[in-house]
Amino acid sequence: MRNVSPDTITQAFADYAAKAEDARTKEVLCSLAKHLHAFVKETQLTHAEWMAGLMALTRAGEITTPERNEFILFSDLFGVSALVDMVNTPKGATNCSNLGPFHQRGAPELADGGDLWKDQPGEPMVVTGRVLDAETGEGIAGATLDLWQNADNGLYAVQDAAQPAKNYHALLRCAPDGTFAFSTTRPKSYNVPYDGPAGDMLRALGRDAWRPAHLHVIAEAAGYRPLVTELFPEGDPYLDSDAVFGVREDLVVPLGTLANGETPTHLAARDRLPERVLHAPLLIRMARA
Structure with a gap:
């Protein structure tokens, strides 16, 4: 033409x-x-x-x-990742949220009740929950959770040569009723990398680089759509200003405490936990394929 x-x-x-x-x-x-x-x-x-x-x-x-x-x-x-997540979240299912740049494939297997904490620095936290069918509310047998988070210094294992390979990464198979539990440390707020052109954009716009603390999860089960999401402990100062727009109301997790004797008996780290420990209860709803 x-x-x-x-x-x-x-x-x-x-x-x-x-x-x-x-x-x-x-x-x-x-x-x-x-x-x-x-x-x-x-x-x-x-x-x-x-x-x-x-x-x-x-x-x-x-x-x-x-x-x-x-x-x-x-x-x-730019909020593109968040928007793609939102328009692809099935009705009734837990909201999708950012995969992020620090996911590592081939995470080590973690038994239900396993320990990601391993006496590392940070505030010990017990996570309990259940993976549910979004339509029926019933537990999903055979569900697996690919989990990852940052360490107490705010860095993921791929960012920090001082951490063991795949530190705070795990592949957990839930119990037959969809329940699960594990011990870890409370994740930390952190800055997204801002030493490159994306950081230049943030500075040009006068924007913050902070992300609220979160636990990453990829939930998978036969017959269900894979769910990539993040779960955010309540009380973080950056929940309403997440640099990557990843927070949704249903992804904010209430934080309480449990006496050691109230923690699940199959927790591998139970005997090492403090007298009272942080507790994050999770419900993950998956849509059928």
């Missing part, structure tokens, strides 16, 4: 895609082009601004590694 103009370029892009083999791919990419073109026209983007954006993406590629993905961080900080 030799007479392309600001008014016709979006349709030209769609016309060029006429031979696309997959209708959904065509729909998504044509919609993306439509909104990108509208953004350029609405903001009257300058050459310098356009080039600054390209250079930011170039830097993001240069610093991205298997342990840190700057593109995921951009998606998180």
Whole structure:
């Protein structure tokens, strides 16, 4: 099309895609082009601004590694990750929330009642809960939980060479009725990485880099949709200003305390816990596939 103009370029892009083999791919990419073109026209983007954006993406590629993905961080900080989570959460199920950049595959298996704390620094915490069918409220047999969190210094294992590999990561198989329990430490609030182009964006906008403390969970069970979510202990000062927009009301977990004798008897660390210990009760509702 030799007479392309600001008014016709979006349709030209769609016309060029006429031979696309997959209708959904065509729909998504044509919609993306439509909104990108509208953004350029609405903001009257300058050459310098356009080039600054390209250079930011170039830097993001240069610093991205298997342990840190700057593109995921951009998606998180723009609220895109959160919005994708929200529009894909089935009705009645626990809300999806950010996967984040620090998940490690191949987490070690942890028996129900197992110990992630291992006498490390931090405030010991007992987590108990149940994985439920979102429709019936019944426990889901065979559910597994991929768990990970940061240590007391606010760092995940992949960020901290002083921590053992896959520290505070575990794959836990729930009891036949969907219940589970384990010991850990209370996770800590932390700053998202802000030494790269995503951090430059935060500074340009005068935004905070803080995330409230949370426990990551991927819940899976045969016949159910996998659930990627985060659970946030109540009382954190950043619950209403999460840099990546990950908090939902149903993901905020009440924190209480239990006397040692009130903790589940199969907890491996029971004899080492203090007289009173923090307690986080979780309910995880999964939607059928």
